Amino acid sequence: xxxxxxxxxxxxxxxxxxxxxxxxxxxxxxxxxxxxxxxxxxxxxxxxxxxxxxxxxxxxxxxxxxxxxxxxxxxxxxxxxxxxxxxxxxxxxxxxxxxxxxxxxxxxxxxxxxxxxxxxxxxxxxxxxxxxxxxxxxxxxxxxxxxxxxxxxxxxxxxxxxxxxxxxxxxxxxxxxxxxxxxxxxxxxxxxxxxxxxxxxxxxxxxxxxxxxxxxxxxxxxxxxxxxxxxxxxxxxxxxxxxxxxxxxxxxxxxxxxxxxxxxxxxxxxxxxxxxxxxxxxxxxxxxxxxxxxxxxxxxxxxxxxxxxxxxx
Amino acid sequence: xxxxxxxxxxxxxxxxxxxxxxxxxxxxxxxxxxxxxxxxxxxxxxxxxxxxxxxxxxxxxxxxxxxxxxxxxxxxxxxxxxxxxxxxxxxxxxxxxxxxxxxxxxxxxxxxxxxxxxxxxxxxxxxxxxxxxxxxxxxxxxxxxxxxxxxxxxxxxxxxxxxxxxxxxxxxxxxxxxx
Numbered sequence: 001x002x003x004x005x006x007x008x009x010x011x012x013x014x015x016x017x018x019x020x021x022x023x024x025x026x027x028x029x030x031x032x033x034x035x036x037x038x039x040x041x042x043x044x045x046x047x048x049x050x051x052x053x054x055x056x057x058x059x060x061x062x063x064x065x066x067x068x069x070x071x072x073x074x075x076x077x078x079x080x081x082x083x084x085x086x087x088x089x090x091x092x093x094x095x096x097x098x099x100x101x102x103x104x105x106x107x108x109x110x111x112x113x114x115x116x117x118x119x120x121x122x123x124x125x126x127x128x129x130x131x132x133x134x135x136x137x138x139x140x141x142x143x144x145x146x147x148x149x150x151x152x153x154x155x156x157x158x159x160x161x162x163x164x165x166x167x168x169x170x171x172x173x174x175x176x177x178x179x180x181x182x183x184x185x186x187x188x189x190x191x192x193x194x195x196x197x198x199x200x201x202x203x204x205x206x207x208x209x210x211x212x213x214x215x216x217x218x219x220x221x222x223x224x225x226x227x228x229x230x231x232x233x234x235x236x237x238x239x240x241x242x243x244x245x246x247x248x249x250x251x252x253x254x255x256x257x258x259x260x261x262x263x264x265x266x267x268x269x270x271x272x273x274x275x276x277x278x279x280x281x282x283x284x285x286x287x288x289x290x291x292x293x294x295x296x297x298x299x300x301x302x303x304x305x306x307x308x309x310x311x312x313x
Numbered sequence: 314x315x316x317x318x319x320x321x322x323x324x325x326x327x328x329x330x331x332x333x334x335x336x337x338x339x340x341x342x343x344x345x346x347x348x349x350x351x352x353x354x355x356x357x358x359x360x361x362x363x364x365x366x367x368x369x370x371x372x373x374x375x376x377x378x379x380x381x382x383x384x385x386x387x388x389x390x391x392x393x394x395x396x397x398x399x400x401x402x403x404x405x406x407x408x409x410x411x412x413x414x415x416x417x418x419x420x421x422x423x424x425x426x427x428x429x430x431x432x433x434x435x436x437x438x439x440x441x442x443x444x445x446x447x448x449x450x451x452x453x454x455x456x457x458x459x460x461x462x463x464x465x466x467x468x469x470x471x472x473x474x475x476x477x478x479x480x481x482x483x484x485x486x487x488x489x490x491x492x
Contacts (some may be wrong), residue, residue: 008478011480011481012474012475012477013477015452015474015477015481016452016459016470016473016474016477017458017459036406039488040481040482041487042485042486043434043481043484043485044481046434047438047449047453047484048453050434050435050453050454056343056347057346057356057360062339062342062346062359065342065360065363065364065367066335066338066339066342066367067366068364069334069338069364069367070332070334070336072333072368073331073334073368073371074331114334134328134329134330137325137328137330137332137333138330138332140331140373141332141333141335141336142332147332174445185483192376267406284450290359
């Protein structure tokens with residue numbers, strides 16, 4: 001048995017590939033007369049000769065797994081920094097130290113001051129360079145149109161000019177898809193909706209954005225509503241803008257726009273509602289009369305009739 | 314185009330380019346899957362675990378300072394995640410059998426007696442304790458040196474040798490009992 005113990009040590013060396021030829025010969029000689037060591041060597045031999053029994057799945061399964069990981073990654077932020085404050089704090093071995101506590105507070109306070117200082121400023125050239133750098137790095141990995149379409153960046157308003165034989169100048173707007181949850185009266189909501197109302201292409205989308213404009217008194221939204229009312233090609237959007245505008249107290253800008261609409265809007269419905277709105281706001285009857293008086297008789301009879309009704313009363 | 318190094322890809326991942334991580338996953342999906350299989354014991358579990366390992370790797374990649382050692386680092390992480398995974402699904406894990414596909418592959422040539430023995434050997438291997446099984450898989454099927462196995466399993470080289478020897482003893486005993 002003691003001899004077996006020595007040879008077990010040799011078997012360990014054999015498994016780890018550290019056995020010398022002399023030890024191997026000794027082991028083989030011993031195994032010839034020892035059923036235990038012989039069975040161990042046989043098992044080792046069987047394992048060593050066996051091809052990997054773990055069949056790797058088809059590439060499609062791996063691709064789908066990788067896509068799933070990437071989707072989750074894109075929904076997350078960047079990888080955590082090497083120094084993790086939560087991990088540092090949760091390290092039970094480290095005792096409480098006032099120096100660390102004060103240093104942490106100072107870091108938070110300086111961060112807060114920086115945030116206040118930067119709030120409302122334009123993106124710095126460094127931030128712009130970092131954005132271009134990131135777009136370039138993303139582009140390097142895209143080898144198919146599908147990947148390009150999956151890119152988090154969207155490029156619009158593209159203008160291309162040839163600079164010289166080898167180079168082009170590109171001028172474009174880049175946007176990145178984000179998802180936010182905010183209170184209805186959050187300034188960012190007004191900021192985004194005000195832009196979307198006058199820039200979005202789809203009529204249904206513009207109507208839906210107008211529906212969400214609840215931030216009363218917000219000058220950005222009011223201005224966007226006035227622009228939509230004056231310039232939007234869709235009568236449905238103009239009607240919706242007019243409806244939302246009625247939640248605002250009338251002022252010179254609104255009155256002027258409404259009179260313009262009354263005089264020039266192509267849609268009879270929009271003009272009828274504009275009259276309703278104006279009459280509800282005690283606008284001088286003469287002003288409405290004058291506005292309509294400049295129009296050709298016989299055209300837009302419904303509008304004239306409604307206006308006359310109001311003027312008579 | 315020349316293939317980019319792991320270090321350069323990892324730098325890109327740290328800068329927030331997920332596509333670089335996709336390339337890293339493509340390179341190392343198979344070794345990670347095989348380690349995951351050692352824990353999961355069937356394809357579905359192994360694939361789920363592989364996904365969890367890569368997610369964890371992405372979250373912790375900033376802790377990796379030497380990009381050249383990405384694979385050993387990933388293997389260690391896979392091993393740790395595998396152990397967590399077993400703890401998490403302990404009950405379910407005890408109920409599950411290992412993948413029938415292994416029986417299937419071997420069954421095709423079952424007429425051969427040696428093949429039947431190998432079939433038995435695999436049966437025994439996949440019923441071994443996780444640490445023993447992993448040591449055998451890494452040494453015999455992944456051909457990893459003892460030092461790397463020790464790194465992956467976060468134990469000493471002596472412990473790995475011991476695990477391998479004890480695995481061999483258990484496999485031998487199980488085979489004898491079955492035969």
